[in-house]
Every structure is written in structure tokens, then in C-alpha cells.
Amino acid sequence: MPPVAVAAAQIATLPAGRDTDMLLEVIDLYKAFGGVVATNHVSLEVREGEVHAVIGPNGAGKTTLVSQLTGELRPDGGRVRLAGRTITRMPTHRRARLGVARSFQITSVVNNLSVLENVLLAVQAHAGHNFRFWRPALRCRDLVDAAHASLQRVGLGELADRSAADLSHGEHRQLEIAMATATQPRLLLLDEPMAGMGREETVRMVDILNTIRGGPGILLIEHDMDAVFALADRISVLVNGAVIACDTPDAIRNNAQVKAAYLGED
Amino acid sequence: MNLKSLSPAGPNGWVMVITLVALVLVPPYTVLANEPFFLDLVMRAVILSIAAVSLNLVLGYGGMISFGHAAYLGIGAYCVGIPGYYGIYDGVFQLLLVVAVCGVFALVTGLVCLRTRGVYFIMITLAFAQMVFYAMVSLDEYGGDDGLVIYERSRFPLGGAIGDSITLYYVCLAVLVATLLLVHRIVNSRFGLVIRGTAGNDARLQSLGLPTFRYRLICYVIAGIMCGIAGWLLGNFTLFISPEMMNWIRSGELIFMVVLGGAGSLFGPVLGTGAFITLEEFLSGFTVYWQLYFGIFLVLVVLFGRGGLHGFIEWLFRRRS
Ligand SMILES: Nc1ncnc2c1ncn2[C@@H]1O[C@H](COP(=O)(O)OP(=O)(O)OP(=O)(O)O)[C@@H](O)[C@H]1O
Numbered sequence: 001m002p003p004v005a006v007a008a009a010q011i012a013t014l015p016a017g018r019d020t021d022m023l024l025e026v027i028d029l030y031k032a033f034g035g036v037v038a039t040n041h042v043s044l045e046v047r048e049g050e051v052h053a054v055i056g057p058n059g060a061g062k063t064t065l066v067s068q069l070t071g072e073l074r075p076d077g078g079r080v081r082l083a084g085r086t087i088t089r090m091p092t093h094r095r096a097r098l099g100v101a102r103s104f105q106i107t108s109v110v111n112n113l114s115v116l117e118n119v120l121l122a123v124q125a126h127a128g129h130n131f132r133f134w135r136p137a138l139r140c141r142d143l144v145d146a147a148h149a150s151l152q153r154v155g156l157g158e159l160a161d162r163s164a165a166d167l168s169h170g171e172h173r174q175l176e177i178a179m180a181t182a183t184q185p186r187l188l189l190l191d192e193p194m195a196g197m198g199r200e201e202t203v204r205m206v207d208i209l210n211t212i213r214g215g216p217g218i219l220l221i222e223h224d225m226d227a228v229f230a231l232a233d234r235i236s237v238l239v240n241g242a243v244i245a246c247d248t249p250d251a252i253r254n255n256a257q258v259k260a261a262y263l264g265e266d
Numbered sequence: 267m268n269l270k271s272l273s274p275a276g277p278n279g280w281v282m283v284i285t286l287v288a289l290v291l292v293p294p295y296t297v298l299a300n301e302p303f304f305l306d307l308v309m310r311a312v313i314l315s316i317a318a319v320s321l322n323l324v325l326g327y328g329g330m331i332s333f334g335h336a337a338y339l340g341i342g343a344y345c346v347g348i349p350g351y352y353g354i355y356d357g358v359f360q361l362l363l364v365v366a367v368c369g370v371f372a373l374v375t376g377l378v379c380l381r382t383r384g385v386y387f388i389m390i391t392l393a394f395a396q397m398v399f400y401a402m403v404s405l406d407e408y409g410g411d412d413g414l415v416i417y418e419r420s421r422f423p424l425g426g427a428i429g430d431s432i433t434l435y436y437v438c439l440a441v442l443v444a445t446l447l448l449v450h451r452i453v454n455s456r457f458g459l460v461i462r463g464t465a466g467n468d469a470r471l472q473s474l475g476l477p478t479f480r481y482r483l484i485c486y487v488i489a490g491i492m493c494g495i496a497g498w499l500l501g502n503f504t505l506f507i508s509p510e511m512m513n514w515i516r517s518g519e520l521i522f523m524v525v526l527g528g529a530g531s532l533f534g535p536v537l538g539t540g541a542f543i544t545l546e547e548f549l550s551g552f553t554v555y556w557q558l559y560f561g562i563f564l565v566l567v568v569l570f571g572r573g574g575l576h577g578f579i580e581w582l583f584r585r586r587s
């Protein structure tokens with residue numbers, strides 16, 4: 001191929017008219033479980049440093065959407081792009097290495113390890129080179145310091161040596177966030193971080209998320225409307241697998257369709 | 267920083283040190299007391315301890331309940347027997363053979379087994395072990411069912427020999443200590459943290475970006491090779507090999523030794539093996555129905571003795587202080 005043609009081919013493969021600060025693009029994503037359409041041609045985007053909230057009633061398909069973004073579920077159609085790169089069919093661990101991290105709606109930590117070791121695993125995953133068989137992990141200063149810093153950030157610094165199994169529900173949720181952020185992700189997918197929390201714990205979690213925001217792009221799934229309106233730059237409303245609205249918090253608050261479909265319920 | 271898990275401190279650390287010192291003193295005792303049979307008994311316990319410690323790496327720390335671990339004992343022993351059949355007694359060659367055969371067997375079967383979980387994993391590891399068992403039964407050239415006598419123990423360069431029982435005993439003990447040290451370092455390393463993590467919540471580790479399958483496979487191969495070396499010692503010890511060594515019952519016994527001593531603890535499997543062999547000796551001299559009582563005892567341990575002997579010792583000392 002002559003050089004000019006090569007250059008032309010390269011230009012052709014570049015995403016047309018892509019904004020440089022576009023982090024996540026979900027394009028026409030589709031997923032069905034048997035007859036249930038869980039993700040119905042969903043398109044949405046998250047920009048660098050933005051908090052994009054997704055709200056919707058139970059069973060709307062929020063968790064299913066997150067799982068397709070991390071690669072834990074395979075979409076039946078559509079595409080997912082991270083910073084211009086198509087990752088639709090990439091395995092979970094490779095996406096994680098590219099900077100995709102999630103927290104789970106139902107707490108998922110490693111209960112047979114200490115709190116510190118849980119976060120250390122997250123740091124290790126990011127650092128790579130884990131086929132080290134001799135040197136104790138707890139003597140790897142850089143990793144341990146990073147893990148401690150992440151625990152401090154969510155207010156669990158004091159509990160580092162406890163067994164993860166001994167934490168309270170609220171502390172488990174905080175550990176989830178510490179693990180998700182310890183990998184220094186580019187894209188953070190938070191699946192109902194306030195789930196099952198009391199008023200006080202929720203306020204604390206909003207504070208924690210406020211310290212994180214501005215760094216990674218965040219896709220925030222949340223039922224707690226106060227938290228959503230306090231944190232989100234943009235809100236998408238998901239009903240029966242489809243996005244029925246996507247706008248600023250103020251516009252969403254006053255959207256008649258949204259009120260009817262969702263906010264009215266509360 | 268929590269360094270507790272790194273040093274073998276606490277009551278169980280002391281139990282380990284005392285037990286190992288006692289094991290060093292066994293040969294002088296058997297010579298003075300003129301009880302060579304006792305040396306054989308302890309030597310068998312030491313060799314099976316190595317196998318149990320290696321099984322504990324996958325079962326206790328990695329949460330992979332392998333029901334085919336005795337296959338590696340058998341393969342290791344056959345790596346003494348079959349070369350011996352052709353007049354090759356070179357220990358270095360035999361050990362290289364152990365590493366190669368056990369490593370490849372663990373790698374190939376692990377690629378299949380580790381894709382399954384729970385009961386399926388148990389069944390498929392059992393199936394692979396039975397394949398090796400029947401393969402050896404059908405190999406008439408090497409004695410088939412009847413087994414094969416080994417006429418000489420392994421020889422080493424520069425006149426090194428493990429011909430007499432006491433030398434062989436100390437070699438076994440050294441291998442046990444080396445295995446314990448290696449397992450201790452592995453489970454506390456970055457690799458080991460991943461392995462322990464996969465036992466607790468594999469899906470979470472994957473979503474953190476850790477390709478856990480590779481870690482578990484490597485762990486499975488390391489444990490297989492360790493157990494193969496125990497088999498090599500066993501072949502040298504019994505000077506007789508037969509498929510019986512890798513019978514599924516042997517695999518089950520290894521699991522019991524680990525559980526009895528405390529799965530996921532460093533020294534527990536050694537205590538479990540010791541207790542297992544002591545009970546076997548004691549009960550079989552006591553009643554012909556010893557296996558029945560033994561079975562009942564094991565069921566009770568599994569049901570109620572969560573941490574095994576290791577957990578029991580910890581509980582005992584925590585209550586005291
Ligand atoms: N593995 C699965 N197999 C079959 N159906 C599923 C599966 N996972 C989810 N679904 C269905 O897909 C739909 C969307 O579920 P999803 O968990 O994504 O909802 P959600 O918005 O996260 O709900 P919630 O607010 O309760 O967390 C539901 O109807 C659910 O029953």
C-alpha cells in the first residue's frame with residue numbers, strides 16, 4: 001500500500017467526529033433473557049470526569065447494563081467503546097486492566113481475607129506482575145501504601161487488619177468502593193452503592209463519592225434520589241430496558257414522562 | 267502492618283517447632299530403643315505429610331477439592347520403579363522425570379478440571395486419577411495389578427546414596443521442611459494472595475482484573491509436582507510399587523488428613539497425617555472393625571471440628587489466656 005493510502009486508511013478507522021473527552025460510549029446495546037428484554041437498544045455516554053447517573057424502577061435492567069459494560073454478561077447486539085476503542089467482546093480482566101472497575105449492588109468482597117488484603121488484591125490487579133511466589137505481599141511497600149491510602153479515603157483506615165467477614169453492612173459498602181477505586185480506574189461503575197444503607201450512612205457515602213468525583217468517569221446506578229441529585233451531572237432514566245430520558249438533573253426533575261414512569265412511585 | 271500471618275508465631279508455630287525437633291530425634295531413639303519398625307512408621311507419616319501439605323495448597327488455600335491427589339503419589343513412585351526396571355537408578359534423572367511427568371499431567375488435567383466447580387471438580391479430578399490407576403493396572407510389563415519390586419534405592423552423583431533407612435528418613439524430613447517453607451512463602455506472596463482470594467470469591471477477583479484461571483492452574487501444577495516428589499520418596503521407602511498407591515481411597519485419605527489437621531493452615535496437614543496414622547495403628551490393633559469406628563470419628567471431625575487440630579490448638583490457647 002502506498003503511504004498516502006495507509007494514512008487514508010488510518011483516518012478512515014478513526015472514530016468520526018469523536019470528542020476527545022468521551023470516555024464511555026454505549027451504542028444501541030441489546031440483551032434479552034429468553035422473552036425478557038433487559039437492555040432494549042440502549043445508547044448512552046460518560047465523559048471524562050463526569051458523573052452520569054442511571055435511575056429506574058426495580059427490574060429496569062440497570063445491573064444487566066453494568067454487567068455488559070464490565071464483560072460479565074455478553075450483549076446480544078450493539079457496541080461498547082472505551083475511549084474510542086471497541087471493547088464489546090473483551091474479557092472482564094482485560095477491561096479491568098484498561099481501567100474499568102465496578103462495585104456490586106449485592107456486596108461482593110472476599111470474606112476469608114482481611115480488609116487490607118481485599119484492597120491489596122485490587123491494587124495488585126492494577127499493578128500486574130503478580131506471578132511472584134516468594135516475597136510476602138504484605139512487604140511490598142508500594143502496594144500496601146496504595147491499599148492503605150484507598151482505605152483511608154473511604155474511612156476504613158482503622159479496620160485494615162480486621163477480617164472482611166466481620167464488617168457491618170455499611171462498612172462492606174465502603175470496602176466495595178475502596179476496592180473499586182484502588183485500581184485507579186478511568187471508568188467507575190457503581191451499582192447502587194447506597195443499597196440497604198440508613199440515612200446517616202448514605203450521607204457518609206455521598207461525601208466519599210464527592211471526594212472521588214472529578215477523577216474517573218462515573219456511571220452511578222442509584223435509587224436514592226437525594227444522592228443522585230446531589231452527585232449527578234447528567235441523569236438517564238431506564239424503564240423496561242430502554243432509556244426514556246437523558247438530561248440534566250433539573251430537567252429530569254421536571255420531566256412529566258419521567259414523573260409518570262418513575263419518580264411518581266416514590 | 268499485619269505481619270502475624272507471615273511468621274509461624276502463636277501456639278501452632280510452637281507445635282510446629284516442637285514436632286519438627288521431635289522428628290529429628292526419632293532415628294537416635296529407634297536405634298537406642300532398638301525399634302526399627304517405629305522408624306518405618308514415622309517415615310511413612312513424614313512422606314504422607316508432604317503429600318498432605320501439597321494437597322492443602324490446592325484444597326485448603328485454593329479451595330479446589332481435588333479427589334485425585336494420590337495419582338501424583340503413584341506417578342512419583344512409578345518414576346522410581348519403571349526406570350529401575352530398566353536398571354536406571356540415577357536419582358537426578360528420576361526426579362527430573364517426576365517433575366516433567368507430574369507437571370505435564372497436572373497441566374493437562376488442570377486445563378480441563380479447573381473449568382468446573384464444586385462437585386464437578388471433585389468428580390473430574392477423581393476420574394483422571396482413576397484413568398491413571400487403570401492404565402497402570404493394565405500395564406502387564408510393569409507388573410500390572412501385582413506391582414513391581416524395586417531392587418535398589420536412587421543413587422546420586424559423587425557417591426551420594428539414600429541406601430540406609432536413616433539417611434532416607436532425614437532426606438524425607440528435609441523435603442518436608444522445604445515443602446513447608448515453600449508453601450508458607452507461596453501462600454503469603456502476591457501469587458498466594460490471589461490463590462486464597464479465589465477460594466473466597468473468584469468472580470470478584472476476575473472483575474478486579476485478575477485472570478484467576480491461570481493462577482489456579484499454576485497452583486495446581488505446583489501442588490502436583492510437590493506430591494510427585496513425595497511419591498518418589500514413597501517408592502524409595504517401600505521399594506515396591508503398585509497401582510494400589512493411587513487408588514481413589516488413597517486420595518480420600520489424603521483429604522481426611524488435611525481436614526483432620528485443619529485445611530488452610532500451614533502445619534495442620536502434618537498434624538492430621540500424624541493423627542491419622544496413629545489412629546489407624548491404634549484402632550487396627552484394637553478391633554477388626556476399626557475402619558467403622560475410624561469412619562464415624564472422621565465424620566464427626568468434618569461435622570464439628572471446623573478448624574481441625576490446628577483450630578483446636580488455637581481455641582485451647584485462646585481460652586487459656
Ligand atoms: N441472569 C438472568 N437470567 C434471566 N433474567 C434475568 C437475569 N438477570 C436479570 N434478569 C431479568 O432482567 C431484568 C433486569 O434485571 P436487572 O437486575 O438488570 O434489573 P435492575 O434494574 O438492576 O433491578 P434492581 O433495581 O432490582 O437492582 C429483570 O426482569 C430480571 O428478572
Ligand SMILES: [Mg+2]
Pocket residue numbers: 062063064105
Ligand atoms: Mg440491580
